[in-house]
Amino acid sequence: MPGLTTTEANTSASASPVVSFDICETYTSLLKNEELSAPLAAILALSKLIETSDAGTMLELVKALNDGAGALKASTFNPISLNAGCELFIAFVTLLPHDSASFSDLKLELVRQGQKYAAEALTYRDKIANLALGFIKDDSVILTHSYSRVVMKTLLRAHERKRISVYVTEARPRGLGLRTYEELTAAGIPCTVVLDSAVSYVMDKVDFVLVGSEAVVESGGLINAVGSNQIAIIAQAANIPFYALAESYKFHRLFPLSQYDLPTHTSNILSFPLSPGGNVVPPPSTGVIKTAHEKSSNADYIRRMTPEQIACNPGVDYTRPDLITLVFSDVGSLTPEGVSQYVVGMFAG
Numbered sequence: 001m002p003g004l005t006t007t008e009a010n011t012s013a014s015a016s017p018v019v020s021f022d023i024c025e026t027y028t029s030l031l032k033n034e035e036l037s038a039p040l041a042a043i044l045a046l047s048k049l050i051e052t053s054d055a056g057t058m059l060e061l062v063k064a065l066n067d068g069a070g071a072l073k074a075s076t077f078n079p080i081s082l083n084a085g086c087e088l089f090i091a092f093v094t095l096l097p098h099d100s101a102s103f104s105d106l107k108l109e110l111v112r113q114g115q116k117y118a119a120e121a122l123t124y125r126d127k128i129a130n131l132a133l134g135f136i137k138d139d140s141v142i143l144t145h146s147y148s149r150v151v152m153k154t155l156l157r158a159h160e161r162k163r164i165s166v167y168v169t170e171a172r173p174r175g176l177g178l179r180t181y182e183e184l185t186a187a188g189i190p191c192t193v194v195l196d197s198a199v200s201y202v203m204d205k206v207d208f209v210l211v212g213s214e215a216v217v218e219s220g221g222l223i224n225a226v227g228s229n230q231i232a233i234i235a236q237a238a239n240i241p242f243y244a245l246a247e248s249y250k251f252h253r254l255f256p257l258s259q260y261d262l263p264t265h266t267s268n269i270l271s272f273p274l275s276p277g278g279n280v281v282p283p284p285s286t287g288v289i290k291t292a293h294e295k296s297s298n299a300d301y302i303r304r305m306t307p308e309q310i311a312c313n314p315g316v317d318y319t320r321p322d323l324i325t326l327v328f329s330d331v332g333s334l335t336p337e338g339v340s341q342y343v344v345g346m347f348a349g
Contacts, residue, residue, distance in 0.1 A: 021052040023068045024075045027082075037149070039085025039249045040118045042072055046089050047114030050107050057103065058094075065090050078264050078315055080223055081214045084252040089114060091347050124247040124330035125150045129157040132210070132245060132328045138162045140207045143194070143235075146171035146225035147179045148212025150245045154328075155210075156187055165190040167202050171225055173310045196227050200234045208241040208325075215252035216244065216329075218343045220321035220336025223252070223262065226314045232323035241325040248331050251343045256318050269314050 023045050030041040049068045055061040069086035073079035093110055100106035128150055136142075136158045144151050144166060158164050166184055170193055171177040177193060184191040194202050209231055215223045222228065222244050235242040256262055321336030328334075331342060 021049065023049055023071055027072055027075075035122055035149075036118075037247070037250075038081040039088070039247075040121055042069070042082045042085035043089045043114055043249070044118050045072065046086065047111045047118075050093075050114070051111045053107070055107075061107070062090065062094060065093060078214070080252065080254075080263055080316065081250060083263070084215050084250050087253055087347075088249055088251075092117075121247065121249055124249075125153040127330040128245050128247065128328050129154040131333055132243070133158055133161070135208075135243070135326075135328075135333075136162060136164065137207070139164075141165045141167070141205055143167045143169075143199070143202065143206040143209045143231070144180065145169045145177070145209075145211045145228055145231055146174075147176035148245065150247065151210055151212045152180065152183060154245060155184060155189065159187060159189050165192075167192050167194045167206065169194050169196050169199065169227060169231070171227060172196055173305065173313070176225070199227075199231050200238075203234050203238045203240060206235075206240055208243055209235045210243050210245065213244055213246040213250055214316050215250050215254065216246045216327055216339055216343075217252050217254040217256060217318075218340055219255055220324065220327070220339040221256070222246075222319040222321075222324060222327075223254075223256075223316050224319065226317045229259075229317040229319045229323075232319045236323050242319075242323060244319075244324055244327045246327055246329050248329050248342075248346075251329075251339065251346060253343060253347055259314070259318050262314075262316065262318055264314065264316055268312055271312060273308075273312075 026048050027041050027045040030036055030044050031038070033041075036044070046065055046068055049064060050061065053061060053064050055064050065086075069083070069090065072082055072086065076082060092113070096110065096113070098106055098109065100109060132154045136154075140158075140162070142155070142164060144155070146169065155164065155166060166180075166189055168177045168180045168184070168191060181191050181193050211222075211224055211228055211231070213222055213224050217223060222232075224244070232242045254263075259265065321340075324336050326333050326335060327339050329339075332338075334342065
């Protein structure tokens with residue numbers, strides 16, 4: 001298949017040399033760079049696919065790119081952010097005006113433009129941080145969720161010029177909020193970890209909520225680490241601004257109406273475990289952990305969710321546009337309606 005496996009054929013009867021290109025392996029290798037997010041890694045992987053592809057027409061090239069994007073999406077349990085990058089790059093390839101002398105020259109130009117865009121996109125977090133800085137007042141108390149590179153960039157930039165304090169949710173089950181806590185504390189920013197179930201408890205002490213994004217969809221809504229939606233609902237009830245930070249390559253041509261429209265949702269998510277006979281499956285004993293103290297006392301056991309129970313829970317959720325105050329992006333500070341208009345225009349050429 002063009003692009004996924006590129007073969008240099010020889011018309012002679014002798015065995016021909018074969019050069020294989022594994023787009024999933026290339027994508028995984030690119031993600032080892034901490035600065036590269038999933039959409040940018042996808043764009044660079046697709047650029048490499050063009051470079052190695054033997055496609056001789058635009059129709060063949062677009063098919064190879066779609067096949068490559070399909071292989072990438074199938075290789076991950078959460079393809080939302082990755083898919084945003086794939087859609088953006090494929091739309092760019094099909095809409096790019098060109099006057100190349102040959103199709104080979106056109107492919108080289110597409111590769112060059114893809115790499116150029118990825119390099120430029122690495123500066124977007126700085127642009128967003130500078131833009132959001134104007135909305136952060138001195139002595140602000142900020143609530144953030146999980147871990148986000150663009151949020152970290154913004155908070156560290158704000159700390160250089162202003163006094164801020166940060167509450168961060170634990171963000172179970174991965175606990176990425178603890179990474180945020182460690183990095184902010186190391187930078188000298190006062191920070192406290194909040195239980196996911198204690199968000200409403202702390203909301204009255206917060207000036208605004210600041211979260212990152214997996215994707216911003218065509219409706220102007222937000223897809224982010226699970227728990228973002230309930231934080232937004234609580235913030236709106238408390239009349240607290242809810243700000244999202246998103247690089248424009250995370251703008252996604254997707255229009256979910258509920259949590260169950262997300263590509264990550266499967267029938268296994270939040271399902272009730274039943275045996276083949278229809279009976280309720282009893283809980284495994286691994287869900288209870290005894291400490292040394294508990295073994296010698298009548299204290300309650302410390303209970304933990306089992307891996308099977310965690311696997312039945314969503315990793316991301318959808319936040320409706322009416323819950324979002326503003327989206328800060330490298331293309332400006334946008335209302336959810338403004339995001340919707342921008343996404344439509346972006347893919348219309």
